[in-house]
Amino acid sequence: MSSTGERSTATVYEQVQASPEFNELRSRLRRFIFPMSAAFLVWYLAYVLLASYAPGFMAIKVFGNINVGLIIGLLQFVTTFVITTVYVRFANKHIDPAAEKLRERIEGAE
Amino acid sequence: MIPVVVAQAPTPPAATAVGSVGLNIAIFLVFVAVTLFFVYRASRTNKTASDYYAAGRAFTGPQNGVAIAGDYLSAASFLGIAGAIALNGYDGFLYSIGFLVAWLVALLLVAEFLRNTGKFTMGDVLAFRMRQRPVRAAAATSTLVVSFFYLLAQMAGAGGLIALLLQIPTSNQLGQGVVIAVVGILMIVYVLVGGMKGTTYVQIIKAVLLIIGAAVMTAWVLGAFGFDLSALLGSAAENSPRGEAVLAPGLQYTNPIDFVSLGLALVLGTAGLPHILMRFYTVPSAKEARRSVVWAIWLIGLFYLFTLVLGYGAAALLPEGTITSATQNSAAPLLAYQLGGELLLGIISAVAFATILAVVAGLTITASASFAHDVYANVIKHGQATPDSEVRVARTTALVIGVVAIAGGIIANGQNIAFLVALAFAVAASANLPTILYSLFWKKFNTTGALFSIYGGLGICIALIIFSPAVSGKPISPATGRSASMIQGVDFHWFPLDNPGLVSIPASFLLGIIGTYIGGRRPAEEGKFAEMEVRAITGAGSEKATAH
Numbered sequence: 001m002s003s004t005g006e007r008s009t010a011t012v013y014e015q016v017q018a019s020p021e022f023n024e025l026r027s028r029l030r031r032f033i034f035p036m037s038a039a040f041l042v043w044y045l046a047y048v049l050l051a052s053y054a055p056g057f058m059a060i061k062v063f064g065n066i067n068v069g070l071i072i073g074l075l076q077f078v079t080t081f082v083i084t085t086v087y088v089r090f091a092n093k094h095i096d097p098a099a100e101k102l103r104e105r106i107e108g109a110e
Numbered sequence: 111m112i113p114v115v116v117a118q119a120p121t122p123p124a125a126t127a128v129g130s131v132g133l134n135i136a137i138f139l140v141f142v143a144v145t146l147f148f149v150y151r152a153s154r155t156n157k158t159a160s161d162y163y164a165a166g167r168a169f170t171g172p173q174n175g176v177a178i179a180g181d182y183l184s185a186a187s188f189l190g191i192a193g194a195i196a197l198n199g200y201d202g203f204l205y206s207i208g209f210l211v212a213w214l215v216a217l218l219l220v221a222e223f224l225r226n227t228g229k230f231t232m233g234d235v236l237a238f239r240m241r242q243r244p245v246r247a248a249a250a251t252s253t254l255v256v257s258f259f260y261l262l263a264q265m266a267g268a269g270g271l272i273a274l275l276l277q278i279p280t281s282n283q284l285g286q287g288v289v290i291a292v293v294g295i296l297m298i299v300y301v302l303v304g305g306m307k308g309t310t311y312v313q314i315i316k317a318v319l320l321i322i323g324a325a326v327m328t329a330w331v332l333g334a335f336g337f338d339l340s341a342l343l344g345s346a347a348e349n350s351p352r353g354e355a356v357l358a359p360g361l362q363y364t365n366p367i368d369f370v371s372l373g374l375a376l377v378l379g380t381a382g383l384p385h386i387l388m389r390f391y392t393v394p395s396a397k398e399a400r401r402s403v404v405w406a407i408w409l410i411g412l413f414y415l416f417t418l419v420l421g422y423g424a425a426a427l428l429p430e431g432t433i434t435s436a437t438q439n440s441a442a443p444l445l446a447y448q449l450g451g452e453l454l455l456g457i458i459s460a461v462a463f464a465t466i467l468a469v470v471a472g473l474t475i476t477a478s479a480s481f482a483h484d485v486y487a488n489v490i491k492h493g494q495a496t497p498d499s500e501v502r503v504a505r506t507t508a509l510v511i512g513v514v515a516i517a518g519g520i521i522a523n524g525q526n527i528a529f530l531v532a533l534a535f536a537v538a539a540s541a542n543l544p545t546i547l548y549s550l551f552w553k554k555f556n557t558t559g560a561l562f563s564i565y566g567g568l569g570i571c572i573a574l575i576i577f578s579p580a581v582s583g584k585p586i587s588p589a590t591g592r593s594a595s596m597i598q599g600v601d602f603h604w605f606p607l608d609n610p611g612l613v614s615i616p617a618s619f620l621l622g623i624i625g626t627y628i629g630g631r632r633p634a635e636e637g638k639f640a641e642m643e644v645r646a647i648t649g650a651g652s653e654k655a656t657a658h
Contacts, residue, residue: 013640013641013644013645013650014637014640014641016644016648016650017640017643017644022644022647022648025647025648026643026647029647033218033219036214036218037214037215037218037219040211040214041377044207044208044211044373044377045370045373045374047207048204048208048369048370048373048374049370051200051204051359051369052359052363052366052367052369052370052373053366055358055359055360056358058200058358058359059354059357059358059359063340064338064339064340064341064343064344065340065341065343065344065347065357066339066340066343067357067358069200069357069358069359070200070203070343070357073200073203073204073207076207076210076211077207077210077411077414077415080210080211080213080214080407080411081407081408081411083214083218084213084214084217084403084404084407084408087217087218088400088404091400096397099647099648099649100648100649102644102647102648102650103648103649103650106644106648106650106651107650107651
């Protein structure tokens with residue numbers, strides 16, 4: 001990005017940015033990452049607020065010495081693993097092929 | 111307490127007088143010898159700037175993922191979290207959840223886009239479409255501040271470990287200082303000889319040892335309770351001076367707003383830590399960067415599940431009263447001694463020591479890269495520096511940072527590790543993350559906005575830390591006769607929270623918006639956004655791996 005020869009390629013990037021394929025790819029990506037980020041942040045903040053303001057609720061024992069707090073805490077691990085796996089599948093299937101096509105188009109034009 | 115859980119019954123560990131010094135040193139020296147061999151081998155292909163900063167971008171996703179885990183599972187997360195759970199129960203677990211969930215921010219919003227648009231540093235991404243010099247100077251400033259806090263946190267943990275590993279008590283300042291200096295010099299050798307590739311091998315070896323060690327101990331603890339988690343928790347509650355309260359939140363964080371503030375800093379800080387961001391440049395593509403994060407998430411998640419068992423295991427199995435606020439950082443090594451005697455203690459302490467060494471090496475290379483690449487090459491030399499001179503400056507900077515780390519480590523020795531790390535996360539979340547997200551996703555964002563969010567976030571964060579109860583003014587504890595604040599005997603605090611995140615993170619996001627509107631429209635910067643956006647998503651024109 002520092003070499004002088006790239007000024008001429010700026011138009012390639014602008015062309016691609018305006019293309020329907022790129023717009024389709026970008027909105028598909030954003031429709032996944034933004035809601036998913038909002039969802040896990042809300043879920044995490046709900047957990048933090050429960051632990052901070054409702055320790056009594058978190059201390060309720062469900063079975064043996066396993067209480068609500070431990071279960072919700074472990075569920076945070078589960079959701080993190082699940083979101084990771086779902087995102088990788090999504091990106092491999094819906095993002096990578098389209099991104100690669102556009103990349104070849106740009107690098108071929110350079 | 112469960113009557114007989116361990117075959118041999120060692121004498122009650124007095125925190126400084128267990129294990130065999132000779133064995134501990136021998137195990138640690140084996141680690142040093144093995145890592146030095148890899149570092150030396152790596153040095154033979156350590157020629158260009160891309161080699162020194164980014165290991166030639168030749169690591170695979172899984173390799174880099176293990177190295178990220180090695181970088182991230184610092185002494186603070188291993189010793190700090192296990193100790194916090196052993197002492198305060200559930201509240202220690204809260205830390206680990208924030209540290210883990212934070213990785214989703216890196217996975218979904220940062221890692222791949224950063225890999226596609228940058229070269230070596232965070233400053234590359236921020237400066238992509240901004241005026242180079244002011245933005246790079248700002249990025250380097252916040253990189254150096256975050257790395258400094260993080261570095262102090264790691265070195266602060268060294269004292270307790272030295273006491274345990276070499277039986278030099280924390281009261282022997284000179285003896286401890288000498289050991290810290292030796293560790294610092296070793297770290298400088300790793301960085302100067304091996305560059306990023308050598309440092310990465312150190313991280314990988316350390317991560318594998320740490321995770322295996324923790325897994326063995328976890329299985330051992332669970333086995334002692336017939337693989338019944340409920341029985342382990344019951345025994346921990348029974349054996350803890352605080353009883354059932356260790357199973358629920360509320361022991362460590364008595365002020366709920368304080369915990370919310372900490373929680374916010376933890377979850378938003380990871381994706382702004384410069385030494386983590388730099389790791390994404392060591393792989394050949396965005397897809398490999400994604401695989402790195404996936405590996406890191408699984409390893410880090412599993413490891414934190416282990417620390418949950420280890421923390422409660424220490425509470426359940428160590429003689430009542432062993433874990434106090436003074437010995438909590440030693441909970442995991444003491445548990446190792448209780449379970450496996452001298453050999454396991456030696457292995458776990460050597461691994462913990464290696465952890466400090468490896469993480470400090472990672473921080474040093476990041477801070478030196480940021481100074482050489484952003485400040486020297488682009489701010490001072492206007493982008494005209496030769497790669498050779500840039501690497502030379504980076505090596506010199508690494509040497510300086512190493513000396514600072516040694517001095518800082520001697521001064522910070524004994525400070526609370528988890529607290530210092532939380533501050534590093536708060537600064538990263540305040541100064542770096544808003545700026546990175548705006549650069550990647552907001553077309554109108556401009557140089558003024560970037561400077562406002564970096565310097566504003568940084569300034570507010572540091573000011574609130576200085577005037578927080580963490581630095582001065584906490585009441586004197588009757589048990590220790592000392593205030594829990596960093597500075598004793600004075601009280602100049604007016605900000606009520608230990609962690610500034612709740613105020614400084616939203617403030618930084620807001621300042622980014624205000625600065626952008628003050629800066630006005632800059633068509634040149636907006637035009638560059640097309641290139642940045644297309645490159646971020648497609649990977650076109652991104653830096654390729656160098657072949658050797």
